[in-house]
Amino acid sequence: MGHTQRGQCAKRISILDAAAEVFCREGFSGASIDEIAVEACVSRQTIYNHYREKETLFTAVVEDVMDRANAMLFSILSTFPDKSDHLEDDLTAFAVRLTKNCLCNQDGKFLRKLVQSEGERYPHLFETWRQHGPGKIGTALGALFARLSHKGVLRIDDFDLAARQFLALVNADLQMITLFGGTPTDEELESAARNAVQTFIRAYAGPASETAPRTPALAVVG
Amino acid sequence: MGHTQRGQCAKRISILDAAAEVFCREGFSGASIDEIAVEACVSRQTIYNHYREKETLFTAVVEDVMDRANAMLFSILSTFPDKSDHLEDDLTAFAVRLTKNCLCNQDGKFLRKLVQSEGERYPHLFETWRQHGPGKIGTALGALFARLSHKGVLRIDDFDLAARQFLALVNADLQMITLFGGTPTDEELESAARNAVQTFIRAYAGPASETAPRTPALAVVG
DNA sequence: GTCAAACTAGACACCATTGTCTAAAACGTC
DNA sequence: GACGTTTTAGACAATGGTGTCTAGTTTGAC
Numbered sequence: 009m010g011h012t013q014r015g016q017c018a019k020r021i022s023i024l025d026a027a028a029e030v031f032c033r034e035g036f037s038g039a040s041i042d043e044i045a046v047e048a049c050v051s052r053q054t055i056y057n058h059y060r061e062k063e064t065l066f067t068a069v070v071e072d073v074m075d076r077a078n079a080m081l082f083s084i085l086s087t088f089p090d091k092s093d094h095l096e097d098d099l100t101a102f103a104v105r106l107t108k109n110c111l112c113n114q115d116g117k118f119l120r121k122l123v124q125s126e127g128e129r130y131p132h133l134f135e136t137w138r139q140h141g142p143g144k145i146g147t148a149l150g151a152l153f154a155r156l157s158h159k160g161v162l163r164i165d166d167f168d169l170a171a172r173q174f175l176a177l178v179n180a181d182l183q184m185i186t187l188f189g190g191t192p193t194d195e196e197l198e199s200a201a202r203n204a205v206q207t208f209i210r211a212y213a214g215p216a217s218e219t220a221p222r223t224p225a226l227a228v229v230g
Numbered sequence: 231m232g233h234t235q236r237g238q239c240a241k242r243i244s245i246l247d248a249a250a251e252v253f254c255r256e257g258f259s260g261a262s263i264d265e266i267a268v269e270a271c272v273s274r275q276t277i278y279n280h281y282r283e284k285e286t287l288f289t290a291v292v293e294d295v296m297d298r299a300n301a302m303l304f305s306i307l308s309t310f311p312d313k314s315d316h317l318e319d320d321l322t323a324f325a326v327r328l329t330k331n332c333l334c335n336q337d338g339k340f341l342r343k344l345v346q347s348e349g350e351r352y353p354h355l356f357e358t359w360r361q362h363g364p365g366k367i368g369t370a371l372g373a374l375f376a377r378l379s380h381k382g383v384l385r386i387d388d389f390d391l392a393a394r395q396f397l398a399l400v401n402a403d404l405q406m407i408t409l410f411g412g413t414p415t416d417e418e419l420e421s422a423a424r425n426a427v428q429t430f431i432r433a434y435a436g437p438a439s440e441t442a443p444r445t446p447a448l449a450v451v452g
Numbered sequence: 453g454t455c456a457a458a459c460t461a462g463a464c465a466c467c468a469t470t471g472t473c474t475a476a477a478a479c480g481t482c
Numbered sequence: 483g484a485c486g487t488t489t490t491a492g493a494c495a496a497t498g499g500t501g502t503c504t505a506g507t508t509t510g511a512c
Contacts (some may be wrong), residue, residue, distance in 0.1 A: 016458075035347055037260035040499060051460045056501065125257055125347040127410035134410040143406075172402040173429055180398035181391070184365075188349035188356040207395055211433035238488080262469060273490045278471065 016058075022048045023055055027069045032118045036066055067206050070122065072131055074141040075117045084109055085148055095161055095213075096205055103178050103201035110142065112182060113193055120186070146171045162212045172211060177204035244270045245277055249291045254340045258288055259346050282309065292355055296363040299337045305371055306331055314376070317383055317435075318427055325423035334404060334414055336358050342408070368393045384434045392434060399426035 022115045026048035026145035041062060045052040059065035084105050110116055119142060127134040137143045149171035157164040164170045181200035185192045192200070239324045248270035252261045263284060267274040281287035306327050314320035332338055341359065349356040359365045371393035379386040386392045403422035414422070 019459085033350065035259060037257060041501085042499080051501095052500090053461085054459060057458080061501075109324045121346060124343060124409060131410075138406070168371065169403070169425055171401055172405075173425075176398040176402035176405075177395055180394040183394075183398075184360070187346060188353075203391055203395075206494095207433045211429045241489085263468080263471085274470095275472090275491085276489060277486080283471075284469095 016063055019048075019050060019054060020058055023050055023058060023065075023070045024069055026050075027065055028114075028118055030122055031066060031069060032114075035049070036062075036122075037131075039150075041065075072116050073115050074137065077110065077119060077142050078140065080115070081110050081142055081145055081148070085152065088152060092161075095156075096209055099205045099209070100198075100201045103174075103205060105199050107178060107192070107197050107201065108184065108194075110145070112186055112197070116142070117186065117189070146175065149174060162209075164212055170208075172213075174204070174208055177208055180204065239301075241270075241272060241276060242280055245272055245280060245287075246294045248272075249287055249419075250295055250336075251342055253288060253291060253316075254336075254343055258316075258351075262278050263287075295340050296359065299332065299341060300363055302337070303332050303367055303370070307374065310374060317378075318431055321427045321431070322420075322423045325396075325427060326419050327401060328371055329404065329414070329419050329423065330416075333401070334408055334419070339408065339411065339413075368397065371396060384431075386434055393432075395433075396426070396430055399430055402426065 023044070027039075027044045030044045030047055034043075035037075041052055041055055044065075045055055047054075055065065059068055084102075088102050089098055119137065123134055127137075146168060150167040153162065153164055153170045153174070154167045155180060156162045157167065163168075170230050178201060179186075181203055182192055182196070185196060245266070249261075249266045252269055254265045256265070263274055263277055266287075267277055270277075281290055283372075306324075309327060310324050311320055341363065345356055345359050349359075368390060372389040375384065375386055375392045375396070376389045377445065378384045381388065384392075400423060401408075403425055404418070406412055407418060
């Protein structure tokens, strides 16, 4: 009995992957169990075996994707070097990793589409996404910027705001591509990240590095 | 005969409005003609009378919303003052108008959700949105920033990039709210706009790049 | 090989939805 | 008031999806 777990597990994964694909492509109501079964190379009954009904399957898929996305997110977050002597390059490379592996990959696309289209119908979905899923990417990034600000590398008042703006800037060039399902090329990711980081640093590095002391400049910052 | 146009027109509008509401809430496959008929206070046959089938209705709704959103967009764009002595305040007020009337209203929500969820299944929808609809908000804003840059008020290399970043920054604080269907309050709009504009100006008012010559414009902006 | 568990294929009832059709009613014009 | 058009309510067939059931097959442990 013990080893059948393997087979079961393989089926489960196969079903979850196929379901994620189909739900993402067709939305919840547009997706049919038969379609998922075919894509997963599994009989329909097997799906009803593991997940009582369509709704249960959908919830399981969302949890699965969120867990994976969450793990990937923190794995990426930890890759920012403790000390960086080329802030722009390090931030750019970091932004590329973030977009490539979290924001613009299949899981990111799934969550963006599904939270958007089904978030109102499943409020708990949105809540989970915000608290346990990639929704907290903002606060996590905020912690990173707090570190950088503490070291004097950046000059930031509101860390969470800076994090939101950083993400927004990185997405600025990618939205057109990701909005209708496309996947950005490496060049596009690189360019988007570079644009975003340059603007971000211009806004938050300020004259600290090269000009007079900061105190009277407060008027500029407002 | 001539005056029946009025009645017909009223029905059409009623149907389009109700359909937009339901399509937005339920998605294309989730929306049922009966539901739309009830919401429009119209019999189902009347809908099939005006629009041959569900698909036709959907297309008509999208065109209708896009036309309205487009008109509103250009109406708002023209409100930016020709000469502004308080750039931050003027940009902020402008951003508030833009979000309130274009990005975060019912039409904006509809387009965001529908282009996202049905854009892959209706490529022409996405194309129309990008070329004739609010998708060109970017280039329109780019023209505005080109003007500001020419006047020396801002220092911008790539106008379209600046426009994308401006929009992204404005959305940074609103995404969490709009993502699951909420409508931001006036205070939230105001705060989001202020945060965005301050960062935008810090990035684009100062010396363009590290080695660029400096102008006294910095003081004027603050 | 044996056995139990899991999987498959297909049939099935049930329900919601689309799109058509018809007869009656409402409306606006003359 | 008469007439043509539009709208309405409801019945209708056709379709497609959900979830159940059954009978037969595969799978893996012992």
